[in-house]
Amino acid sequence: MKLKNRCFSAIFAVLILSAGAVSAQCSKSFVKKQCMPKISPFTSNGQLNSTVMLAGQTAELMLNFSAGLNYRLLICSQEVLGAVEFKLMDKDRNVLFHNMQAKGKPDFWDFNVKTTQQFIVEVTIPVPTKTNGIIPSGCVSVLVGFKEK
Amino acid sequence: MLSITCLFIFSCGQEGDTVDTININDTAGNAQNKAIKTKNVFYSIPSPIETTTLLKKAGATYDAAFLNDIKSASKYTSASSKALNLGVYGADLSFTSIFEQAQESMLYLKCASDLANGLGIGDVFGPATIGRVEANMKNKDSLLEIISDAYWTADAYLKENDRPSTSALVIAGGWIEGLYIATRIAKTTKNDEIMNRIGEQKLSLENLIGLMENTPAEEVITKLTAELKELKVIYDKIEMSSEKPVTSTDVTTHVTTIDGGSKVNITKELLADITLKIEVIRSNIIK
Numbered sequence: 001m002k003l004k005n006r007c008f009s010a011i012f013a014v015l016i017l018s019a020g021a022v023s024a025q026c027s028k029s030f031v032k033k034q035c036m037p038k039i040s041p042f043t044s045n046g047q048l049n050s051t052v053m054l055a056g057q058t059a060e061l062m063l064n065f066s067a068g069l070n071y072r073l074l075i076c077s078q079e080v081l082g083a084v085e086f087k088l089m090d091k092d093r094n095v096l097f098h099n100m101q102a103k104g105k106p107d108f109w110d111f112n113v114k115t116t117q118q119f120i121v122e123v124t125i126p127v128p129t130k131t132n133g134i135i136p137s138g139c140v141s142v143l144v145g146f147k148e149k
Numbered sequence: 150m151l152s153i154t155c156l157f158i159f160s161c162g163q164e165g166d167t168v169d170t171i172n173i174n175d176t177a178g179n180a181q182n183k184a185i186k187t188k189n190v191f192y193s194i195p196s197p198i199e200t201t202t203l204l205k206k207a208g209a210t211y212d213a214a215f216l217n218d219i220k221s222a223s224k225y226t227s228a229s230s231k232a233l234n235l236g237v238y239g240a241d242l243s244f245t246s247i248f249e250q251a252q253e254s255m256l257y258l259k260c261a262s263d264l265a266n267g268l269g270i271g272d273v274f275g276p277a278t279i280g281r282v283e284a285n286m287k288n289k290d291s292l293l294e295i296i297s298d299a300y301w302t303a304d305a306y307l308k309e310n311d312r313p314s315t316s317a318l319v320i321a322g323g324w325i326e327g328l329y330i331a332t333r334i335a336k337t338t339k340n341d342e343i344m345n346r347i348g349e350q351k352l353s354l355e356n357l358i359g360l361m362e363n364t365p366a367e368e369v370i371t372k373l374t375a376e377l378k379e380l381k382v383i384y385d386k387i388e389m390s391s392e393k394p395v396t397s398t399d400v401t402t403h404v405t406t407i408d409g410g411s412k413v414n415i416t417k418e419l420l421a422d423i424t425l426k427i428e429v430i431r432s433n434i435i436k
Contacts, residue, residue: 028305036298046297046303048304061191061192062192077364090394094394112405115408
């Protein structure tokens with residue numbers, strides 16, 4: 001009996017995790033519908049930087065920003081992941097912006113640079129206080145938009 | 150996912166075994182311990198639209214002679230040459246559009262459409278996109294939005310369909326053509342700001358090499374990466390002064406500006422070397 005219950009629980013958990021994995025696919029349509037509208041009125045740089053991430057995971061994006069343009073950096077993620085943390089850092093990893101320390105914990109940041117610079121964007125998925133036995137996973141997309149100053 | 154599934158299935162026949170490696174408790178600390186601690190690193194490269202916008206701001210003028218011949222599109226028969234030249238024509242299309250050359254833009258869009266068809270992503274540059282371009286031919290901003298959207302959709306499609314090499318080649322082709330056009334303009338105008346813009350591509354080149362090295366090592370990727378590394382050897386000779394970036398926010402506009410960072414000092418000799426090298430790399434792509 002104990003074995004049967006255990007098997008049932010295990011199979012049930014696998015089904016839940018499988019369903020989670022399917023819904024966590026980083027589909028083009030998710031980014032197009034949920035994220036791209038938020039980059040407006042900036043023009044996208046034409047590249048998709050998306051990945052499926054788990055709670056506690058970190059990803060980094062290396063990018064350049066040029067003097068003479070305004071930029072929007074947008075971190076777009078599925079709701080299941082909660083409030084995603086991101087930092088913009090220079091090459092020496094000095095933090096220039098940390099969304100969790102900004103008012104309203106925004107998912108984007110608008111800025112410009114006086115000289116062309118290379119930055120690192122570090123994205124971290126929060127660990128939920130209650131997991132119900134399942135580590136959340138979902139799509140995270142980093143979008144960069146620009147417009148003339 | 151597979152390993153978790155295997156552990157569960159294995160646990161069904163092993164009454165005495167525990168499965169606590171995936172039986173996560175409802176505490177944040179435990180969940181964090183169980184989370185996979187890998188770090189993904191991605192690279193983003195400035196788009197040709199971005200680069201051309203900066204060139205125009207710096208005083209560049211339009212010259213069709215800088216662009217790849219539209220008649221060449223039919224020459225590209227291999228998947229890799231189609232991908233690279235989809236990037237090249239994308240940069241040319243950005244150039245014609247930013248300089249509001251309506252007729253040329255339609256011709257370059259057709260080239261991009263043909264190559265995209267050959268790569269199985271024809272819908273991206275299909276009749277709907279061509280119709281939108283035609284309808285917005287006199288509105289530069291809308292036109293750039295449409296082109297940017299088309300290239301974003303192509304990139305997303307390639308990545309979604311597990312074709313990262315094709316995606317990387319399109320991006321590389323666009324960056325190479327953008328730099329080639331910039332060197333041609335610098336050669337004819339002797340414009341200092343454009344020279345500096347070319348020097349600043351040192352940072353983009355590092356990211357492009359990172360992107361290529363992150364891509365499955367197919368022969369064409371390996372060969373192109375080697376060529377880009379040769380270009381980097383020249384770029385490494387450029388002096389860059391660096392200051393710690395400092396942010397300040399305008400209280401009226403709420404726009405944040407990041408000061409400091411890197412300043413380039415590119416000599417005429419190094420510009421000549423870059424011009425020569427990028428010409429060779431580009432020639433191998435468009436031949």
